[in-house]
Amino acid sequence: MQRTRREILLNAGRGFGAMALTAMLKGASAGHVNPLAPKPPHTAARAKSVIYLFMHGGASHVDTFDPKPELTRRSGQPISAEQVKGLKTSFIHDPSKALLRGSPWKFQPHGKSGIEVSELYHNVGERIDDIAVIRSCFGDAFDHAPAIYLRNSGSQLPGRPCLGSWVIYGLGSENENLPAFVVMSDGSTKSGPQGYSAGFLPTVYQGTVFRGGVNPILNLATPAGVSAEQQKQTLSFIDQLDREHLATRGEDSTLEARIASYELAYKMQSSAPEAVDITKETGATKKLYGIGETRTDDFGRKCLLARRLVERGVRFIQIYAGTNTGDDWDNAHTDLVGSHNLMCGKTDKPIAALLTDLKGRGLLESTLVIWGGEFGRTPLSQGLNGRDHHPYGFSMWMAGGGVKGGQVIGATDEFGLRAVEDAFDAHDVNATILRLMGMDHLKLTHLYQGREQRLTDVHGEHEFTNKLIGS
């Protein structure tokens, strides 16, 4: 005799976690579609995952990846009013009265390509043959929050979905037991959580913050004072009553999806701690990332974690280096030397390790690693030991994900003031990242407020994928 739907539902309730819910859902009405189910890209994807290293607060380009001998030569000299016309700064009162300031650090050629990188990033420099340096980024937002929104979401105003959200909206996830879009930060950012928000896309595309510790996701841990056994009993109880409730209400894919979401939450409670458990990594790996060394331990863990997440099919990982309540690139306002020694010291070794490790495991080809921030810093001096915000020409770099390393794209002028060759704005960069993921930024759209909205809004016409992949 055929069992009734009611019987199936009620029987399924016996033993939480024992049953394959996907099977139940497939057997039920097909109304509820998992919004994070993997979706095919528009075109062949070069990168499957992204690790975006976001240098929060603004890292100086002329002290890291954009050597400017002329700036060094004329250090301490005034600049003509003509050259700084239209430049908006945050703290430098009048750019035309500020003095040029050369980099206090030395640049050296690295790798076969001989690309010059500052001594601040000498470890990353050793990986330069895997890296394409883009020296010609620019934007028009010179304060942090608008600039972070702009780089991440294509608008200076908050409320639009960020890159990571668009990526998982377009491609879905390959691991349903972990979030598809993970954010790691040093805590408070100048943009707040809206920097990694899904904006007008559904909440499911929001970035999930990973914190330190065994349970990286908020409310992942069983509450204090509740044992694992109790938790399982409570979940079984909820499951049982939910199934009885469902059985009296006909088919409802939403109710079923919610029952399944408890199962998923339960699975996450074991898969997320496993993903962040680095104790099984070898001593050599940990050493490579600088784990155990005071300066690099924290960022090293984040980078290693990023690799582990990529291995587990997480689509998009964004790591912020810097915070507005502690160590930050932005301390360069008053202390360029101290802030950049510190922030590069924290990030150099772990980033180099990440590239080495990904490559060694054969993951670099399918993982796009991006280094960048909301803007660079003025080649002009703020006070005697500072640099101000500077969006008019600055550097980013990309590696892996099909990017041809050992090349420099674009250039700023002799002082590093403005992008003058192959200038790319935030939209161009984002369109390019989407393309490397196999998506056409013109086709990745969402209807909102009567318009098919895009990450690149009405821009992104200077996508530069071909330059990056060297074809």
Next chain:
Amino acid sequence: MWRLGILAYFSTLILSADDALSLRAVAVLKANCSGCHGDSAAMSGLRLSSLDEMLKGGTRGPAIIPGDAKQSRLYLAVTRAAEPAMPPGKTIEAGDIEIVRQWIDAGAQWPEAKASSWWSFQKPRRVAVPELMSAWVRTPVDAFILAKLNEKGLKAAAEADRFTLIRRATFDLHGLPPTAEEARAFINDASPDAYEKLVDRLLMSPRYGEKWGRHWLDLVRYGDTAGFEQDPYILEAWRYRDWVINALNSDKPYDRFVKEQVAGDELYPDDADAKSGTGMYCVGPNRDMLFKVEDQNRVEVLTDYVDTTSSVFLGLTVGCARCHDHKFDPIPQRDYYRMRAIFEPAVKTRVFLEYNEARGYDLAENRREIKLRQIGEELSRIQAPYRKELLEKKLATAPGELREAFLTDGAKRTPAQVEMVSGAAGRTYRVSDDEIRAALSQADAERLHAIEKRLVSMFAGYKPPPMSPGITDIGPESPKTYIAPRGNWQMRGDVVGPGFLSVLGGGDVPVEPPPDAVTTLRRKALAEWIASPNNALTARVMVNRVWQGHFGRGLVGTPSDYGVRGEAPSHPEFLDWLANEFVAQGWSLKKLHRTIMLSSVYRQSSVGGSPRDPQNLYLSHYNRRRLQSEEIRDSMLAGAGVLNLKMGGIPVVPPLDDDELYGIIGNPSDAWVVTADKTEHTRRGVYLISRRAFRSPMQEVFDSPDGNAPCPRRESSTIAPQSLTLLNGRFTIEQSKTLADALWRKPPAERIADAWQQVLARAPSDSESHAATEFLAAQAKTTGSQQAALAELVRGLFNLNEFLYVD
């Protein structure tokens, strides 16, 4: 999502008249092709600007063969099935191509009417109520709905049981569950008008304004802070929130409600309460505080005014016309700037709610400033010698140049010295207030203490006079408005004067106000134009919003888009009838709720449905819905028995763990100042602070809007973090313990039944009692504590679908 989007297209296509299809198809072609094949250009000799032109075609032959898309060059080109693939460099979206295909296959009728004859731009028609012989028809609402059900071959569901009805009605009007007693009373009420009495009782309660006020606040992108890097408080934004709640509770007629928000200052200059309606324009995001971009900020503020006004009241997305003529709707760029000209003279202001208190406010403020400055100087004088002495002690071991920098008078320091003193190098040598305090002599300590006492008495009970944020004009003359070519605000095109959207009848606003006017009266004209029965959209848009609030989906599925890209109404005649009825009933929202809720449609069971109408567009059953984030929170507090129903006032900041505050801008101790009075923490969600740059975990995972743009309908997602939050979050744990403690004081035999009554407002079934008994025993065995087991039971109940969904 894509799939859903396309589905939505299909459904409206089936629904709408041929004209709608033609309009859409032509709009798609205009948007994608007119640059090269339009009025101004005819590449390859082809224009797509009329049917004749399309049939004539270009050098390659006719563009379309009516009735046969697959043989039409145009279709082959846009599907990229044949060369030349069009448009070059981009692909038209699948949904839009589908529209073109259907249009060609259907015979390629050229839209006889222009877009300006689109249904929503015509005044609602006078419609007769369908005459149907059916016992099901209680009200005219039912007649319209049943007529459509009959037409579609669908059957209405049975009436919901009384428990379901009271729970539904209470959540719909109050955002709260009924209490067990209320439910019992209603179930046992044998009077024939028991249900009518229920609806009336619910409408009379102030809980109504709190629930529907929240809908309105979503719509007007309300927030207590302004967003961006500083996320500063908006001056007394909550006064506007309270104004909305009060307006709804007093059933302020909707036309008046609109007028006060758009132009309370110009229409009712002597009525402070009416003027505070203009607070609507102050509670959105802004970055006024960012320096050096004032001109750009001004443009953004005005853009927000225009976009919010048109989307909230008119259901139109005029934003596209900021940069160019609207591609789909008949809204030329000129119209956009005519509307902006209405707001051009508007500036933010404070509305003093009580004249006498307000009169002294600025004077007192000045006096306080002077006093504070004196106190500051006095403090410095006391501290100075100690600071000097302590510094010298510290500097004894410092490098020479650092020592010199510190000892140089502040004003005389070189930039390098300033750097040293304020930078990292100087950190260890700077003297802290605490160090000074520890070193003070007895006499100086007393002087300091006296100052502290003065400060305390100055600020004890300190509060600003009642004032509300608002806008008014800078004067009777307005700055000029220029069309910004391609939306570039730095460029100046033609000057335009204030006026209304031409598609809705147009008309200019007089530029010369009367000689005694203190403002331009432009917004007064706009308010009267919007809040008029002659405006084709105003009443329709609002009745649809209310309908959506009750059924989860509006008669128009795109509640803030009535343009050509919006969805056509599922029940066009009914929408018009309801809009007319709304106006005829004096724009009363409460009467509108009543009209809707007394219908048989509203009283249907949520069990039902037909594969022929998977989205339930025709309402053959009630749409089950998930509670919104505030409703979840408020229901838990009500279940735990601790909901504080105090109304109004400054926003409550509830306690959150550091983990929950993760990522908030700045130091949590500054950015999240928890309300001192603990009883405030259990007030309704609408009174909790809504920071623009930070949402609490509950708000975030349960789809609360972010306040950056008007939110006409919340998402209702189902994601694992919701389960984690409800299951393991601090809030659930606290409320579970609270209720468990109360239950613990009851006789053991009553606990399970009481738990059900508190959380679900009903008695448990036998099998539920049995399951709960078993559960408690198993839990008690695991934990060794009956009381802890009870808390687990409550936690379980708070996580049930029955708790989270309204049938």
